[in-house]
Amino acid sequence: MTRPRLLTVAAIAVAVMLPLVVKSDLTLTILVFSFLLAMLAVSFNLIFGFTGQLSMFHAAAYGIGAYATHIGMRDLGLAFWPAVGFAMALVTVLSAIIGTICFRFRLKAFYFAVVTLAFAEMARLVAANWHGVTNGTLGLTLTAKPSIGWPGHAIAIDNTLAWYYLSLTALAMTIVVCSRCVHSWMGRCFVAIRLNDALGDALGIDIFRYKLLSFCIANAIAAIAGALYAHFLGYVDPSFLSVDQSLAIVAMVLLGGKGRVAAPVVGAIFLTLLPHLIHFNAEVRAIIYGSILILVILLLPKGIVGTAAEWSRRRHA
Amino acid sequence: MLEVEHLTKRFGGLTAVADVSFAIAQGEIVAVFGPNGSGKTTLLSMIAGVLAPTAGMIRYRGTSLVGLPPNRVVALGIAKTFQNPQLFEELTVVEHLRIAGHLMLKRRLGWRRLLTLFGGATDGERTVDARADRVVALCRLDRARDTIAADLSYGQEKMLGVAMALMCEPELLLLDEPASGLGHGEVTELERVLRDLRDQGTTLCIIDHQVKFLGRLADRAISLQHGAKIADGPPQDVLSRPEVIAAYLGASHAADTAA
Numbered sequence: 001m002t003r004p005r006l007l008t009v010a011a012i013a014v015a016v017m018l019p020l021v022v023k024s025d026l027t028l029t030i031l032v033f034s035f036l037l038a039m040l041a042v043s044f045n046l047i048f049g050f051t052g053q054l055s056m057f058h059a060a061a062y063g064i065g066a067y068a069t070h071i072g073m074r075d076l077g078l079a080f081w082p083a084v085g086f087a088m089a090l091v092t093v094l095s096a097i098i099g100t101i102c103f104r105f106r107l108k109a110f111y112f113a114v115v116t117l118a119f120a121e122m123a124r125l126v127a128a129n130w131h132g133v134t135n136g137t138l139g140l141t142l143t144a145k146p147s148i149g150w151p152g153h154a155i156a157i158d159n160t161l162a163w164y165y166l167s168l169t170a171l172a173m174t175i176v177v178c179s180r181c182v183h184s185w186m187g188r189c190f191v192a193i194r195l196n197d198a199l200g201d202a203l204g205i206d207i208f209r210y211k212l213l214s215f216c217i218a219n220a221i222a223a224i225a226g227a228l229y230a231h232f233l234g235y236v237d238p239s240f241l242s243v244d245q246s247l248a249i250v251a252m253v254l255l256g257g258k259g260r261v262a263a264p265v266v267g268a269i270f271l272t273l274l275p276h277l278i279h280f281n282a283e284v285r286a287i288i289y290g291s292i293l294i295l296v297i298l299l300l301p302k303g304i305v306g307t308a309a310e311w312s313r314r315r316h317a
Numbered sequence: 318m319l320e321v322e323h324l325t326k327r328f329g330g331l332t333a334v335a336d337v338s339f340a341i342a343q344g345e346i347v348a349v350f351g352p353n354g355s356g357k358t359t360l361l362s363m364i365a366g367v368l369a370p371t372a373g374m375i376r377y378r379g380t381s382l383v384g385l386p387p388n389r390v391v392a393l394g395i396a397k398t399f400q401n402p403q404l405f406e407e408l409t410v411v412e413h414l415r416i417a418g419h420l421m422l423k424r425r426l427g428w429r430r431l432l433t434l435f436g437g438a439t440d441g442e443r444t445v446d447a448r449a450d451r452v453v454a455l456c457r458l459d460r461a462r463d464t465i466a467a468d469l470s471y472g473q474e475k476m477l478g479v480a481m482a483l484m485c486e487p488e489l490l491l492l493d494e495p496a497s498g499l500g501h502g503e504v505t506e507l508e509r510v511l512r513d514l515r516d517q518g519t520t521l522c523i524i525d526h527q528v529k530f531l532g533r534l535a536d537r538a539i540s541l542q543h544g545a546k547i548a549d550g551p552p553q554d555v556l557s558r559p560e561v562i563a564a565y566l567g568a569s570h571a572a573d574t575a576a
Contacts, residue, residue, distance in 0.1 A: 186434070191408070192416045195406060195407065196406075198403060199403040199405065202367075202396075203391065204391040204392050204485055205419050
């Protein structure tokens with residue numbers, strides 16, 4: 001077994017055992033949030049870290065996923081998981097449309113970021129103003145809880161411990177899916193697009209198709225993360241789709257490292273835990289939080305995981 | 318195999334390629350000569366789908382290539398190397414070749430590529446790896462196999478360009494100045510690789526300045542000047558024509574040679 005894989009397995013083992021030691025509901029709650037945000041960051045890394053496209057639509061996909069799951073249950077009478085499926089399908093269709101527009105016009109780098117940001121803002125404004133469906137800026141209270149199993153033998157996910165294992169499973173599945181994509185012909189196409197798309201094109205790779213594929217897969221996973229996050233929180237409002245949320249995801253990926261599938265998990269956990277570890281007034285806390293973020297990104301350009309890997313390689317070399 | 322008819326490319330007021338027609342038969346090595354700015358690279362770029370022609374026709378085995386993007390042209394069997402090596406900076410030689418094996422995998426597996434995501438259809442990747450090994454040996458890149466692109470010598474970079482094109486299993490290989498910037502030894506090596514390729518049945522179309530190198534290698538030569546074709550025939554004939562010499566070395570030199 002390779003070292004990174006060994007570490008991943010060890011991390012999963014620790015995460016599975018953790019609730020045996022940690023009994024604090026607050027700590028578990030924070031961890032559930034970190035796992036779901038980690039899911040968001042890992043999926044974002046697919047389009048950002050591997051395919052090299054700075055999408056600003058990721059938070060929008062996450063927010064739309066949250067809203068659409070609720071709407072699927074409320075207006076279409078679906079159960080929780082089919083409603084999540086509906087949200088994924090909706091986000092995939094929207095991503096295909098937006099991706100087609102952006103990639104057909106060959107928008108790259110900041111142009112792509114700006115146009116996806118415009119679409120994300122459009123989605124946020126719809127969420128903020130379509131009162132009949134979204135209850136506007138007041139947001140919606142979500143009381144539905146998912147359950148696992150089949151009718152008659154379902155386990156309700158209605159306490160923090162159950163949510164802990166559900167979010168951990170969802171995160172693990174996200175890592176497996178992204179890892180399978182990245183370590184395949186598909187991932188090679190993504191990397192080719194990031195490093196030299198003209199060369200990729202000359203080698204027979206349909207740049208448009210693989211950019212779109214990467215964008216759709218990443219956003220579909222974000223939709224699941226949004227559905228779970230909002231239903232754990234019991235609330236969704238338009239801030240789910242905000243630029244702040246998008247930038248937080250970028251920060252998580254940069255902090256963890258973009259070169260590896262699971263590295264953004266470290267960034268997500270770090271950024272979610274950090275505010276809870278700084279025991280100061282809100283203003284001071286914001287300053288410290290921001291400073292740590294800036295310092296880490298400046299000092300560790302490859303992210304926490306990338307730097308640690310390099311350090312360990314040098315020690316063993 | 319390839320037919321080019323009345324091909325023209327204008328950039329604003331400049332005519333880079335003017336009404337060029339020629340055909341390439343299977344198994345040939347065709348050289349395209351011409352001084353700088355004579356439209357050689359533009360011509361190859363139009364065949365490869367990088368540039369759209371202003372007018373004219375390009376047909377490959379009866380299929381029109383006009384309007385097809387590069388990835389479709391290469392999928393039909395025409396690969397092109399770049400004049401300035403285009404590489405994936407941070408990847409190793411063998412990783413380049415795996416990426417370049419994209420079409421191979423697609424042809425071999427078709428929809429079964431989806432199975433590889435679940436750990437199935439491993440035969441496809443094995444075929445790609447096996448071809449990568451053969452191409453590495455053919456292109457004399459054995460020692461650089463696991464070197465990252467940024468650390469390669471210029472000659473190796475150029476050879477890697479050829480190697481990647483070969484991973485696309487081309488029937489027709491277009492080479493844009495493969496010998497430019499190479500040392501004497503490297504040119505000899507390249508010549509050997511290209512001959513091996515021809516012996517394996519690949520048709521080659523090479524553009525270059527190096528008249529000696531092309532003269533030794535080519536079965537046929539086409540000479541361009543100011544975007545127009547001025548000669549087409551056996552290399553020694555074409556190279557001794559006064560108008561070709563004039564195009565290369567100036568009119569006075571042509572007069573001296575004729576005298």
